[in-house]
Amino acid sequence: MARKIVIEPVTRVEGHGKVTIRLDDKNNVSQSRLHIVEFRGFERFVQGRPYWEAPVLVQRLCGICPVSHHLAAAKAMDVIAGVDADGLSPTAEKMRRLMHYGQMFQSHALHFFHLAAPDLLFGADADPAIRNVIGIILTNKELATRAVLLRKYGQEVILATAGKKIHGTGAIPGGINKNLTAEERDALLRGPAPLDIDTMIAWAEEAVEFLKDYHSKNRELMDSFAAFPSNHLSLVRKDGALDFYHGAMRAVDADGKRILDDVDYRDYLKYIGEEVRTWSYMKFPYLKSLGKAEGWYRVGPLARLNVCDFIPTPRAQKQFETFRAYTHGKPNNMSLHMHWARLIELLHSGEVIKELLLDPDLQKTELVRKGKKRGEGVGLVEAPRGTLFHHYQVDKNDQISMANLIVSTTNNNEPMNRAVRWVAMNVISGKREITEGMLNRVEIAIRAYDPCLSCATHAVGRMPLVVELFDADGNLLDRKSR
Numbered sequence: 001m002a003r004k005i006v007i008e009p010v011t012r013v014e015g016h017g018k019v020t021i022r023l024d025d026k027n028n029v030s031q032s033r034l035h036i037v038e039f040r041g042f043e044r045f046v047q048g049r050p051y052w053e054a055p056v057l058v059q060r061l062c063g064i065c066p067v068s069h070h071l072a073a074a075k076a077m078d079v080i081a082g083v084d085a086d087g088l089s090p091t092a093e094k095m096r097r098l099m100h101y102g103q104m105f106q107s108h109a110l111h112f113f114h115l116a117a118p119d120l121l122f123g124a125d126a127d128p129a130i131r132n133v134i135g136i137i138l139t140n141k142e143l144a145t146r147a148v149l150l151r152k153y154g155q156e157v158i159l160a161t162a163g164k165k166i167h168g169t170g171a172i173p174g175g176i177n178k179n180l181t182a183e184e185r186d187a188l189l190r191g192p193a194p195l196d197i198d199t200m201i202a203w204a205e206e207a208v209e210f211l212k213d214y215h216s217k218n219r220e221l222m223d224s225f226a227a228f229p230s231n232h233l234s235l236v237r238k239d240g241a242l243d244f245y246h247g248a249m250r251a252v253d254a255d256g257k258r259i260l261d262d263v264d265y266r267d268y269l270k271y272i273g274e275e276v277r278t279w280s281y282m283k284f285p286y287l288k289s290l291g292k293a294e295g296w297y298r299v300g301p302l303a304r305l306n307v308c309d310f311i312p313t314p315r316a317q318k319q320f321e322t323f324r325a326y327t328h329g330k331p332n333n334m335s336l337h338m339h340w341a342r343l344i345e346l347l348h349s350g351e352v353i354k355e356l357l358l359d360p361d362l363q364k365t366e367l368v369r370k371g372k373k374r375g376e377g378v379g380l381v382e383a384p385r386g387t388l389f390h391h392y393q394v395d396k397n398d399q400i401s402m403a404n405l406i407v408s409t410t411n412n413n414e415p416m417n418r419a420v421r422w423v424a425m426n427v428i429s430g431k432r433e434i435t436e437g438m439l440n441r442v443e444i445a446i447r448a449y450d451p452c453l454s455c456a457t458h459a460v461g462r463m464p465l466v467v468e469l470f471d472a473d474g475n476l477l478d479r480k481s482r
Contacts, residue, residue, distance in 0.1 A: 003027070003477075005434065010034075010443050019442055021424045027432055032424040033279055034417045034446065043403040051080055051394045052173050058390070058405070059167055062452055064110070066167050067103035067158060068383035068408075071096055071245070072390035074171035075379030079266075080394050081173035082371020085246055089366040092175035097245050098356045099161035099170055100381065104244055105200075105349040106154025107384035108301075108342050111450045112207070113147030116339055119444050120214055125437035146203050150346075153188075153200050157353060160184040175368035182363060189357050197357060201315070201350040208319050208343045215340065226335035226419040226445040229254035231287065231297035232306040233411070235382050236262065240309030242348065244382040250307050251287060251297060256331050259287055265380040268389055274406070284413050285406060296414035299386025300449060301341035306331035313355070316348035335419055338448045373398075383408045385450050409451045419445035434478045 008018035022031040046057050055074040059066035074096070075085060088096075114133045121140070122131045130138070137144040155165045160180060162168025170176050190196050194203075215222045231254065235247035240262075248262035249271070260271055274283040275292050286295035297303070305324070311317045323344060326332070332341075356362065379390045386408035393402035423442045431438070 005428065005439075007439055007442055010446055019420055019446075021420075021428060021442075023429070027430050029421075029424040029429040032417070032421040034413075034420050043405060046392075046400050046403050048399050050398050051077055051392065051400055052398075054392060054400060054403075055171050055173075056167070056169055058403075061405075061407070063166055064452055065103065065107055065383050065385070067099055067162065068381055068388050069390070069405075070162070070168065070171055071100055072379040072381045072383075072388045073392075074173065075246075075381065076377035076390045076392050077173035078175075078379070079377030080374050080392065082373055083174045083369050087369060087371070088175055089364075089369055090361040091179055091364045091366055092368070093245075094356055094359055094361050095161055095176045095178075095180060096171055098180070098353065098362070099158060099168075100245050101349045101352045101356070102154045102157025102161065104154075104384055105157065105204075105346060105353065106151045107450075108346040108349070109147060109150035109154060111384070112339060112342055112346070113143070113150070115450070116447055117143075117147075119440070119447070120218075120339075124440050124444060125435075128436060128440075131440075146207075149194060150200060150203060150207075153195050153197075154349075156195065157188060160188060172368065174370050177367065179365060179367060180357075180362040185357055185362065188353075197350065197354045201347065201354065204343070204347040204350045205315055205319075208340075208347055211340050211343050212322075222336045223334050225441075226422045226448065227333055228335075228418055228422060229333045230415055230418075231259060231290070231295070232303035232331055233260070233287075233297045233299055234304040234307045234387055235265065235380060236308050237312070238262075241312045242304055242308040242310070242345075243312075244349075246381075249380070249387075252307055252331060254331055254333055256306075256329070259289065265389075266378045268378065268380070268391075272389075272406070274410075280413070282410055282413050283406075285411050286414075297411065298415045299408055299411040300338065300384075301345050302332060302335075302338045303386060304382060305341045305344065311344070311348050313348050313351035315351055316344055319344045319347060335415075335445060335448045338450075342450070385409055385452055386411050407452070409449070412449045412451065416446055416449050416451060419448065432477060 003023040005021040006018060010019060020033050021029060024030045042058055042061055046054055049057060054077055055070050058073045059070040061069050118131045118133065118135055122135060158168060159165045162170035170178060188197060231251055233251040235243060236250045237243040237247045249260055249265045250262050251260035252258055263271060271288055272285055273288045274285050276283055286292050287297060305320060311320045323340060376393045381388050388408050389406035391404040392400055395401045420442055423445045427438055427441050
């Protein structure tokens with residue numbers, strides 16, 4: 001009889017999932033899996049609803065990154081309303097971008113400081129009672145204060161552009177429903193201190209330096225933990241720059257060779273397939289040209305910095321050059337370097353927010369454009385966790401007849417499973433006793449991807465964590481619960 005370790009649920013992630021690790025009679029790992037145990041039904045929920053409701057409805061997938069779903073759906077509905085991506089008014093596009101970069105800013109701050117940093121600051125084997133955001137507050141008040149205020153600033157940007165901090169209504173088919181008043185602009189630019197954009201940019205830059213300093217002192221951990229080669233996919237601007245809101249779809253392999261060379265994302269079905277496996281509600285996307293076995297890929301901060309040619313803001317570009325130089329210009333395949341890339345994107349988001357706040361187009365009044373209605377639309381954005389696909393068809397009654405969503409965490413399904421297997425093989429295999437630190441290392445590998453399991457599925461209920469280890473005869477060797 002095989003032994004089985006079960007981690008349920010995975011903690012300090014958005015949503016619920018579990019991990020199972022099977023060991024043979026010599027305690028060697030024979031199988032490891034990340035299971036998504038919730039069911040997402042939004043593709044069916046929205047069918048029959050008027051298409052203009054989609055941007056508001058689908059963002060209920062998540063309370064952490066609703067702006068990403070809001071904008072991806074809005075971009076798809078722009079097409080259905082007869083307005084292509086480059087057909088929005090300057091005010092509408094820039095308001096959406098400001099909303100989106102505010103979302104990236106708050107989400108990246110939340111993940112790094114609240115969810116990931118406790119493992120880095122206290123270590124994987126630290127007491128769980130202190131290895132959390134409360135522990136950070138108790139031991140480093142200044143860092144904790146900055147974490148809260150960085151996220152708060154991003155939420156204020158969302159409030160000013162979407163009307164609400166969570167589940168706003170700013171984007172509508174063909175444009176937006178409000179501009180940015182001069183008063184709202186000035187509040188975001190100048191305070192009240194320290195909630196001004198210059199302070200936010202400075203703090204974001206210091207966060208990057210904090211991570212680089214940690215890396216220099218913990219190089220072996222950062223470079224080797226859950227590191228493995230992979231393909232990488234993201235959107236890029238026409239000139240190859242990093243762009244979270246719009247662009248072409250590009251993919252590279254582990255050596256940097258182009259797999260997708262800036263293709264039109266509206267044709268994503270030509271390039272992306274999805275595999276179903278019996279043990280998870282979450283699908284496994286892959287690049288069709290490489291097949292199911294070799295075509296899986298990563299998305300998110302690490303992938304974006306591996307795929308783009310440059311970052312179009314000066315401070316983030318300088319950090320990007322250091323990041324790329326570390327791997328001599330080749331793609332970075334180290335999972336914990338996701339945090340490094342995420343903080344560079346935090347800095348970039350702050351710089352873009354400032355540029356947009358200084359743009360007078362945000363106070364202009366052309367908010368919506370219309371065209372000849374179409375029956376189908378695809379919208380893509382780079383969400384905090386990676387490339388987000390929204391695809392809809394609409395019938396003659398203006399009702400949604402088909403919806404297909406490939407969310408960022410779904411794209412990262414296979415990489416997360418590979419990360420779990422790395423920990424299982426390198427940390428757990430051959431051991432007879434379960435320690436809390438061993439289990440936490442499994443979760444650290446998953447957390448690096450900042451998964452949003454409630455986006456990838458539909459979250460229902462709450463599950464306890466019970467881990468049991470059995471020997472080959474079925475005898476209970478160890479049991480842990482929380």
